[in-house]
Amino acid sequence: MIDPLIWRATRAIFLRELRSELRNRQALNAVALFAICSVVTVSLGLGPLMPSADVALVHAAFLWIVLLFAAFTALARVFVVEEEQRTAAALRLAAPPIAVYLGKLCFNLVLLLGLTILVTILAIVMLHIRVGASDLLIGMLLSGSLALVAGTTLVAAIIARSSSRGALFAVLSLPILIPMLVTAVRGTAMALAGVNWERGMAPIQTLLAYAVAMFVTSLFLFATVWE
C-alpha cells in the first residue's frame, strides 16, 4: 500500500481516465442529461409537495433513486470501455491490479460527486426542497457517494468481463447496495428535516463503515477479477 510506484500508477490511471472522458465528452454529456431529465420529469409530475411529515423522506428517496440510476449508467464505463475498446490487455500487462482498482475508483468517485452536486442543486431548485441542515446534508451525500462507489466499482469490473454488460450491472449492484441505500435515504431525510449532528452522525457512520468494508473486500478480490 505504501509503495510509491502504486500511487504513481494510480494517479496515471486516474488522469488518463479523466483525459479520455474530457476529450470524448459524449458519455459524460449523456449521463448528465440523463440526470437532468430524471429531475425534470419528476418535478413535472410531482410539482412542489405540500409540507407534511413525510415530505423529507419522499424528497430523500427521490434524490437517491435518481443518483442510483445515474450511477448505473455512469459507473460501469471505466471497465466496460476498456473491454470494448480492447485496451484491457495492454493495461493488464502493464499496471499493478491494485493501482487499476484505485485509479478507477477515484475516477468513479469524482464522476459521482459531480453527478450528486448536479442532481442535488437541480432538485432543490426545481422541487422546492427545504434543507433543514445543509452541513449534515453535505456530509450525508458525501458519505453516501463514497459508499455507492465502493459498492459498485468491483461489480463494474465483474460485469465488464461478462457477455451481457449493461443490464447485468444493475442486477448485480442493487442487492449489494440495498443496506447502503436504506441508510442513505433515512439519513438524507433526517438532514432535510434538520436534525442536529448528534442524531445525524449515526447514518453517516453506518455509510462510512459500509464504504470501508466494501473497499477493503474489493482490494482483496480485485486482482482475481482483473487477472
Place this chain on the structure above:
Amino acid sequence: MALRKGDGLKIFLGLWIAAVIYTMFLVVPQYVGLGDAGRIIIVHVPVAWITSAAFCLSAIYSIIYLWKRNPASDVAAVAAAEVGTLYCIFATITGSIFAEVVWGTFWNWDPRETSILVLLLIYAAYFALRSSVDDSERRRRLAAVYNIFAAVTMPFLLFVAPRVADSTLHPNCAFLQGSKCDGISLSLTGAKIGQLGDVVIEFKSLVKTGTLTHATIEVRMPGMKNIATLVPSLDGDGKPADRPEFPGQQFRMVLLEADATAGTIRVNMQAPGTNLLSNPRTLWVFLASNLGFLALAFWLYKIRRTILQVQLTLTPGEINI
C-alpha cells in the same frame, strides 16, 4: 431385495417431515393471539434459518474455490446456492402468508422481510452472472468473487439497516420499537407513569383474585383522545396470562412481574408471537422441524452436488451452471 441404507434414510426423512407437519397442525396448541396462523412458524423459522446457513456455506465454498482453484468447490458453492434459493422462496412464501393473516399485509418492508428478499435478489444475480460468462474458468472465478462480495453486505443488512429503519413486526423485543427488552417497572407508591415507545401508560391498581394477579393500566396512545384501560394479568406460576391488545394496534401488553404486597409491576409491549416456544410441546415440534428441514436441505444439496460433479467430469468446461 432389501432396501439399501440410503433408501431407508430417505423414507425416514419423508416420514419425519410428514410427522412434523401433522403435529404442527393437529398436536401443537394454538397460541393465544395468533390463532391457527401461528402454526406456520414451525416451518417458516427453520426454513429461514437454513436459507441463511446455505448462503454462508455457499460463500465459504466460494472462498475455498478462490484459494484452491478446484472446480469441485465451485460445484459445492452452486449446489448450496441452489438449495438456498429453494428454501429462500419457501421462507418468503410462508412468511408472506403469516404476515397477511396476522399483520394484515403480505409485505411490510420490515427489516427481516427485506433481508430475505435481498438474499433472493443476490441468488438471482449470482445465477444471472453465471449464465452470462462463457469461459468456464472465468465464470467460476467471477461468480465466487460476487458471492463473497455479496456476503460481506449481509451484516449491514441484518444488523445495521434494522436500526435505521422504522419498525418491524417480527416478534423480537430488540427489533420492536418502543419495547425495552426488560420492560419497564412501575410502582403504585413511586413512579406510576411510564412510557413504552409512543404510548404513555399509568399504573392504576393491582388486584389478586385467586391465582391470577390483575394490573389495571391506563393507556394514552398518540393521536387518540380517549384513554384506554388495559388489564393484563399474571398466573400463579408467575407466567403472563391475559395479554390485552393496545387499542388499534397489533401489539399486546404483557405483565411480566407483579408484587401485590409492594404494589410494583413490570410490564412490556410484545408483538404477537412472542413466547410462542415457551410451550414445551411446541418447542419439541419446532426442534424436530429444524432437524427435518436441515436433513432435507442437506440431502438436496448432496444430490445437486453429485449431479453437477458428474456433468463437470463428463463435459469439462461445457456446463452452464
Place this chain on the structure above:
Amino acid sequence: MQALELTHITLDYGRRRVLHDLSLQVTTGQVVVVTGSNGSGKSTLLRVIAGLQRPTAGAVWCIADTVRYAPLQMRHAIGWMAPDLMLYRELTGHENLRFFADVRGFTITDTAIAELLCEVGLEGRGGDLLATYSSGMTHRLRYAYALLHQPALLLLDEPSVMLDATGHDLLARVVARQRQHGMTIIATNDERERRFADVLVALEVAI
C-alpha cells in the same frame, strides 16, 4: 529474468483443445518462432506466456536468479504485442507511451519517448491522436508499447502484418537487439521471419 519454462501447457476452449501438453524452455539470447495454420493456437500460446490467459493445465514459469515467478509477477520483464492489442484512442501516441511508463513505474524522458517513436517509424507523429492513425501506424505503436520498458522477454504476435516494406527491417532490428540481452518469441507464418529462429515450434490444429 534469464529463462522461461513452459511445463505441459494444455488449454481448452469449451470442448475444443487448443494447446495440448506443450513444454518448452527458452534462455537469454534465444529466438523462438512459433508457426502453425490459422486456429492452431499461436496467439493463444503467446497470451498464455504473457499471463493474459490461464492454461487449463500446466504452468508458465519466468525464472529470475533461479527463482520461479508467474508471468503476471514479472510484468516489468515481459513485452507483448499482437494485432488485437489496442491502445487508448483518445490519447496521442506520445501520451500513450508516457501513460504506460507511469503505470509501469519507471521514469522516461520526453526525448527517450521521441527516440522510441522514431525508431518504430512514427517520427513526427507522436503528437497526433491515435484515432487518426492508420492501421500500419497503430501497429508500429504496438512495437513501441512492447519495447518501452526494455523487456527481457519479448512476445511478438504476427509482428509484420499490416506493415509496409520497411516493416521487415524494423522487425529485423528489434530481433537483433533483443538477441543480445533477452529472449524473443515470435508467432508468425511469414517465411522471412522463420529465419530468425533458433528454436522452431510448429503447432498443429488439434482435433
